[in-house]
Amino acid sequence: MNLEDQEWIDSELQSYEWEAAEKNRIDKFVKEQLGEAYSRSAIQLWIEDGHILVNGESVKANHKVNTGDRVTLTIPEAESTEIIPEDIPLDVYYEDADVIVVNKPRGMVVHPAPGHSSGTLVNALMSHCKDLSGINGEIRPGIVHRIDKDTSGLLMAAKNDKAHASLAAQLKEHSVTRKYYALVHGNLSHDQGTIDAPIGRDPQDRKMYTVIEKNSKQAITHFHVVERFGDYTLVELKLETGRTHQIRVHMKFIGHPLVGDPMYGRSKGIKMDGQALHAAVLGFIHPSSGQYIEFTAPIPDDMEMLLQSLRSR
Numbered sequence: 001m002n003l004e005d006q007e008w009i010d011s012e013l014q015s016y017e018w019e020a021a022e023k024n025r026i027d028k029f030v031k032e033q034l035g036e037a038y039s040r041s042a043i044q045l046w047i048e049d050g051h052i053l054v055n056g057e058s059v060k061a062n063h064k065v066n067t068g069d070r071v072t073l074t075i076p077e078a079e080s081t082e083i084i085p086e087d088i089p090l091d092v093y094y095e096d097a098d099v100i101v102v103n104k105p106r107g108m109v110v111h112p113a114p115g116h117s118s119g120t121l122v123n124a125l126m127s128h129c130k131d132l133s134g135i136n137g138e139i140r141p142g143i144v145h146r147i148d149k150d151t152s153g154l155l156m157a158a159k160n161d162k163a164h165a166s167l168a169a170q171l172k173e174h175s176v177t178r179k180y181y182a183l184v185h186g187n188l189s190h191d192q193g194t195i196d197a198p199i200g201r202d203p204q205d206r207k208m209y210t211v212i213e214k215n216s217k218q219a220i221t222h223f224h225v226v227e228r229f230g231d232y233t234l235v236e237l238k239l240e241t242g243r244t245h246q247i248r249v250h251m252k253f254i255g256h257p258l259v260g261d262p263m264y265g266r267s268k269g270i271k272m273d274g275q276a277l278h279a280a281v282l283g284f285i286h287p288s289s290g291q292y293i294e295f296t297a298p299i300p301d302d303m304e305m306l307l308q309s310l311r312s313r
Contacts, residue, residue, distance in 0.1 A: 059215060088123060121155070131160060145242060154281070186231065186233065199244075
């Protein structure tokens, strides 16, 4: 079936709606409807981002539609793939022919996205490095993992596809060391613990994530109390998985949201420009040497000043 045969909902939004005639994987079903117009990988990204719904609800790429299911697709607006290298200073902790480790400041976006076409870490890396891996495409060259715009700290990028594959495999196997420091609201009842709660998109707000059973992925965060300030607690968090907004969602889930978090935090209490979250430790096996290397970045000045003010109370 070709695009011309589909039920066209809104030509301006490029939206479609189909009725499934038999049981089939959702990504395969949509691919069959669209023909060669779009790749299956693009379709899977649309599913992950909630652009494809089954009976009005988001699903996973391996979801199977049944006869009579209504499948809707709203094709997202195409993004420009032209990225301009920008001479933005980088706090480089390590660099060789395979990998670069930088300490990203709070407020910097990792890669270009709608509303952030310049001033990103990728813009800076493209100016600083001669080569970056191309596995993640033109928008995210070299990017193996991300940290949020308002989270500071260590992040690694790959300079070639071989290094990218190695680092990505380590992330998938949960063998990369990632430790964060966060200042949270409230006084935790335990000195240490593990939060094992699945995370998925919030069905009420697609820009947010939440702990939810349906259409979610396993998420595990280990925490350890570093310092207590009565109404606030400084915690060290170690990621076992790396879901979007994982620490922010998990700490809100247990009743201790991050200070300054604009999406998951509290409006009352001490203020900070962005969430008080810092990626302090990053360790991994070097793609070429096979040796384990680890880096530590101190808590940034603005967050340290906040801690000092709490200590002086």
